[in-house]
Amino acid sequence: METVSTNRAFGGVQGVYKHASAACGTDMTFSVYVPPHEAGAKLPVVWYLSGLTCTHANVTDKGEYRRLCAELGLIFVAPDTSPRGEGVADDPDGAYDFGLGAGFYVDATQAPFAQHYRMLSYVTQDLPALIAAEFPAADMTRQSIMGHSMGGHGALTIGLTFPDRYKAVSAFAPIVAPSQVPWGHKALGGYLGEDRAVWRKHDAVALIEDGARVADLLVDQGDADNFLAEQLKPHLLEQACAAAGIPLTLRLQPGYDHSYYCISTFMGDHLRWHAERLMRDG
């Protein structure tokens, strides 16, 4: 692991790091905030998965998470959203919603993406192993996951797939049912092929319909979000959770859009919600 930068912030250290990812076969950059803590302390780890077009930098710059992570004693990890670099396939038209910056947190099976686009393995195996090895304060028995938009899709699907590993799961403006919306059709089709049974393992609503369960979920969604009606469709998650008996706190936030202005406003609520669940077993 190579240190790109470290900066003191809110009494802790905001770092940006780079490593050679075995899962993706590329170098990957990510950020980690380690709050102030006593020597030898073990702190829970919150994963934040970013949305389309983002890198680790967007939430690191604009997420306003450090103050509360320092107060609550949470490590905050922000991975990139796709493999990058020479030889990494991109959308043939350079679109923003597929390819670079748009890995959708799946392991691609379709050429030419299968070679590097293995963001599910990266986020659930490769990077956690690195964090465990390189950040001695990280308590990998207490992890939680949140994300925004495409990263909200990632957080929900990964949280539903590994309910024992992630003690809390939440999302800002998530894509809740990629199988039913244009962004998801393009991404899941492009990365996984046209067998829709395969898609269901990477679709939060379908996972719940197929029996996946978590203790509860928190979702904030701006009602002035341009993507709400066509791509996000939170009512589909609401229906699935109601049918499955999963307690979902879905908050429609009046006047908020899809931006980091919304995320930063509600970040504190999410971190507190995560901390409550992460500290229960601590």
Next chain:
Amino acid sequence: METVSTNRAFGGVQGVYKHASAACGTDMTFSVYVPPHEAGAKLPVVWYLSGLTCTHANVTDKGEYRRLCAELGLIFVAPDTSPRGEGVADDPDGAYDFGLGAGFYVDATQAPFAQHYRMLSYVTQDLPALIAAEFPAADMTRQSIMGHSMGGHGALTIGLTFPDRYKAVSAFAPIVAPSQVPWGHKALGGYLGEDRAVWRKHDAVALIEDGARVADLLVDQGDADNFLAEQLKPHLLEQACAAAGIPLTLRLQPGYDHSYYCISTFMGDHLRWHAERLMRDG
């Protein structure tokens, strides 16, 4: 005034706007955060002056001021750091510390800069008049000023020059004595010429030596700031304030550098400090 963007954040509105500045003779872009408030309420106005290379966007993205401005009921205004656009002179070598992004909050008298580089008039006359006209919630009888680095220089010098107008003055890592450091030599010489008596009106330490007074000052300075020894020299402000009897709270923050990680960490303390002073007369 043209609205570039507005986004709901922390219950208020973060806006970015553009207007034709009479002072600078160019279009200028700035940001204003208006916190949630009751119809007809009048709210104090905090000015934030940015440092070298910045625009309004740096603090707007990374300053983490909105949460507390919402809590405390403060309007937050962030101007640009220089005129920009076609026909605006720049440093002949394109250096970062003079010309574009480096207006130093003075009214230039030297060609070719005198034509557009009138940031002192812009920040103290032009933009306040626009804010008063366009933002009915702004109470222009209750203003305060803060800034970072070159903007800390701006906040201190403007605060010292107009002590009745700004009810609170604070800075993050300010250039306290531009007459005594390389950044200042280049900027004050380039904009104002070589008469050092003129420089003294734009140098916080010299202003205090020459009799300018404010009720008190708050300065946060990271001790791991690369510019500390050569450009910032906070001990010169400490000496001047001690000699003048100005209560200065100068906090050397261990491990902090010159970045927005430092600013965002201590922004809350500064906003509370401003609010106390702005609300006294309210």
